[in-house]
Amino acid sequence: MAELSNLAYVVFEVSDLARWESFARDIIGFQVAVPLAGEGLALRMDEYAYRILLQPGVQDDILVAGWEIPAEKELEAFVTKARSAGGMVVEDPVLARIRGVERLFTCSDPNGFVHEIFFGPTMLPISKPFVSKVLSGPGFITGSLGLGHILPVSKDVVVSLPFYQNILGLRISDYIRAELAPGMKVDATFFHSATGRHHSLATGQFPATKILNHVMVQYADMNDVGLAYDRVSRANIPLVLELGHHPNDKMFSFYVQTPSGFAMEVGSGGIVIDDENWKVVTYSQLSDWGHKRVIPRNY
Numbered sequence: 084m085a086e087l088s089n090l091a092y093v094v095f096e097v098s099d100l101a102r103w104e105s106f107a108r109d110i111i112g113f114q115v116a117v118p119l120a121g122e123g124l125a126l127r128m129d130e131y132a133y134r135i136l137l138q139p140g141v142q143d144d145i146l147v148a149g150w151e152i153p154a155e156k157e158l159e160a161f162v163t164k165a166r167s168a169g170g171m172v173v174e175d176p177v178l179a180r181i182r183g184v185e186r187l188f189t190c191s192d193p194n195g196f197v198h199e200i201f202f203g204p205t206m207l208p209i210s211k212p213f214v215s216k217v218l219s220g221p222g223f224i225t226g227s228l229g230l231g232h233i234l235p236v237s238k239d240v241v242v243s244l245p246f247y248q249n250i251l252g253l254r255i256s257d258y259i260r261a262e263l264a265p266g267m268k269v270d271a272t273f274f275h276s277a278t279g280r281h282h283s284l285a286t287g288q289f290p291a292t293k294i295l296n297h298v299m300v301q302y303a304d305m306n307d308v309g310l311a312y313d314r315v316s317r318a319n320i321p322l323v324l325e326l327g328h329h330p331n332d333k334m335f336s337f338y339v340q341t342p343s344g345f346a347m348e349v350g351s352g353g354i355v356i357d358d359e360n361w362k363v364v365t366y367s368q369l370s371d372w373g374h375k376r377v378i379p380r381n382y
């Protein structure tokens with residue numbers, strides 16, 4: 084299948100690496116490691132050498148979304164298909180070496196970051212297993228479902244939605260069209276990739292100061308959500324949204340402010356889509372309970 088398998092990694096440019104290091108390791112439960120190349124920090128969630136790369140700089144925003152395809156032939160077929168749909172997809176062997184992958188192509192997103200599509204990631208040996216200082220359960224849900232999901236803000240959905248659907252070839256999961264307060268509307272589109280995490284990318288168009296609204300990571304054990312919630316509150320880190328539950332992906336989660344200002348959704352219980360039996364619907368609520376806003380909107 085010439086399709087993106089899953090969202091395998093993201094790269095953020097961050098201005099305060101030291102704060103990110105303790106936030107990632109001591110609060111959320113990532114393992115912090117040295118990147119395969121270059122400066123910054125690698126955040127591990129499993130046997131992959133990294134799932135999040137933190138690169139030093141001033142932007143405090145997303146730079147890259149890295150999508151895995153499991154075989155070289157499928158990667159080549161994806162590139163052919165994306166190009167025939169009008170995508171400017173370019174191979175970058177130098178960047179492939181930096182990322183520690185076999186082959187890598189790049190494609191610019193209309194919202195100001197870059198997609199990297201690759202096969203052949205670097206896995207660390209059994210002698211260097213993922214370890215977390217703080218997680219009590221079996222760890223993060225990753226594997227074939229990828230690292231989680233991202234919500235980049237669309238400058239113009241008329242451009243973004245066809246880009247995600249036709250160039251990246253993502254499938255629509257569902258929509259949420261809700262009125263959060265009188266006159267304050269949300270219109271979000273959720274996309275999944277081949278392995279079926281409910282969404283690997285969602286987007287909507289609203290005024291925002293950053294490209295990335297949030298990144299989501301998922302624990303296997305819902306108790307880890309509660310334990311992380313307690314660590315956030317003990318460390319006085321600002322919450323963005325209180326605990327709650329989304330009606331579409333069934334995620335039980337809260338949203339915490341990262342040291343870069345965008346949010347990290349920390350959840351458990353998200354569903355996996357079986358395309359054979361999936362029906363695209365529109366929900367009228369962002370959350371069926373909770374997710375009360377704590378930090379005022381920056382728009």
Ligand SMILES: [Fe+2]
Pocket residue numbers: 232234297299348
């Ligand atoms: Fe989310």
